[in-house]
Amino acid sequence: MVISDYREKKSFMAEQKYIALIDCDSFFVSCERKLNRELEGKAVCVTSGRRGCVIARSREAKQMGIAMGLPLFMAEKDFPGCLYIDANHANYGEISGEVMSVLREISPNVEVYSIDEAFVDLTGLSKLYKMNYYDLAKYIREQIWERVHIPVSIGVSRSKALAKLASDKAKNTDDHICIAGKCGITKLLKHTEIDEVWGIGRRLGPKLKGHGIRTAYDYIQKNDVWLKSRFGKLGLELKYELMGNLINKVSNEYKPPKSIMDSRAFENFTSDLNYIKNELMVHIHAVCRKLRKAGCKCGMISVMLRTKDFREFYNKADLPLPTNFEFEISDVAFPLLEEIFDPKTVYRSVGINLENFNPVTNEQLQLFAQEENPRKEKNEKLAESLDKLEAKFGHNIVRTGFTNKEVPAKQEFITHSGK
Numbered sequence: 001m002v003i004s005d006y007r008e009k010k011s012f013m014a015e016q017k018y019i020a021l022i023d024c025d026s027f028f029v030s031c032e033r034k035l036n037r038e039l040e041g042k043a044v045c046v047t048s049g050r051r052g053c054v055i056a057r058s059r060e061a062k063q064m065g066i067a068m069g070l071p072l073f074m075a076e077k078d079f080p081g082c083l084y085i086d087a088n089h090a091n092y093g094e095i096s097g098e099v100m101s102v103l104r105e106i107s108p109n110v111e112v113y114s115i116d117e118a119f120v121d122l123t124g125l126s127k128l129y130k131m132n133y134y135d136l137a138k139y140i141r142e143q144i145w146e147r148v149h150i151p152v153s154i155g156v157s158r159s160k161a162l163a164k165l166a167s168d169k170a171k172n173t174d175d176h177i178c179i180a181g182k183c184g185i186t187k188l189l190k191h192t193e194i195d196e197v198w199g200i201g202r203r204l205g206p207k208l209k210g211h212g213i214r215t216a217y218d219y220i221q222k223n224d225v226w227l228k229s230r231f232g233k234l235g236l237e238l239k240y241e242l243m244g245n246l247i248n249k250v251s252n253e254y255k256p257p258k259s260i261m262d263s264r265a266f267e268n269f270t271s272d273l274n275y276i277k278n279e280l281m282v283h284i285h286a287v288c289r290k291l292r293k294a295g296c297k298c299g300m301i302s303v304m305l306r307t308k309d310f311r312e313f314y315n316k317a318d319l320p321l322p323t324n325f326e327f328e329i330s331d332v333a334f335p336l337l338e339e340i341f342d343p344k345t346v347y348r349s350v351g352i353n354l355e356n357f358n359p360v361t362n363e364q365l366q367l368f369a370q371e372e373n374p375r376k377e378k379n380e381k382l383a384e385s386l387d388k389l390e391a392k393f394g395h396n397i398v399r400t401g402f403t404n405k406e407v408p409a410k411q412e413f414i415t416h417s418g419k
């Protein structure tokens, strides 16, 4: 070992890391309870629309035995005592933003991991706040509850992988906090099934069990060469993360999303192309709004059509020019939809997915862009005013106009209602 390596190792060892994972409890249900306090203490499920399925459950709903993904019509039949609410993702996104800003006030180093989870590097903050890490976690919980009215579980440990495990354990404790320090790590690993480990999941879990690795503790007993040869660099890094080394640092750098999608079950099954186009336009507007908020343009889109009996059809295309504007996307999306649409088939939902993102600021200077796309400037101004209006008056105050005169009144295009 050369001296510089040794020094690095020494300083690394001296600096004990404290990484927290803050995970909102039953997030969508908690959001609904924040908006309607009467739901407190009741069995509540959030669903993906009237023709959809259960996507979030309150503790009371879980205790009734309602499974995730259960179709709504079955849930209503088998568990009539539960309340079922249609998801409102725009609200959830806003509330998530409120939770994250409370966290950012407490620590400068916050990595938003998903809509309801964030890693926070708490290292050194115990001195700043003059409290131990347990009290600090308690303080974070209280702050989020008092200011946003969302309950959270917090796991604190030496690495992201351990913090994630700790937060899972925290969910089942009275105080919703689990601190896995030096002495707690071994116990935590021994009590964690291998498929509960972050990144292992259902696919790798059985494979590892086949090698006699039943718990997270069994995993760290395996030697480096064996792990690397079978599971690559990431597999080896996971071992060190589980042993309490921070390999993946908490990064507050903004990472643009890899894809944005929006889809929802129709109110009634339908075979009406115009109705489906209208619904698709609503989703295009939702994804464009998110894309503009992320400061990106997309280069590829795909349209998804799902039939009444859950068959799915996809159609994908590159865009002629990167965009984040509704009508430029619908110009490509509608022909894609028409290609996979069959008038003799009954459909339950339509969706859109955007990919290949580029930050707006990195946009290449398109020498002929103005000629190729004379509407560019107009569209950008229109989109900007649309976003401003919505920011002021709420989502969907403006329905992006797919105002096709041939679109019949709503009742008329419900051709297969209730079947």
Ligand SMILES: [Mg+2]
Pocket (backbone or CB within 6 Å): 023, 024, 025, 026, 027, 116
């Ligand atoms: Mg959660």
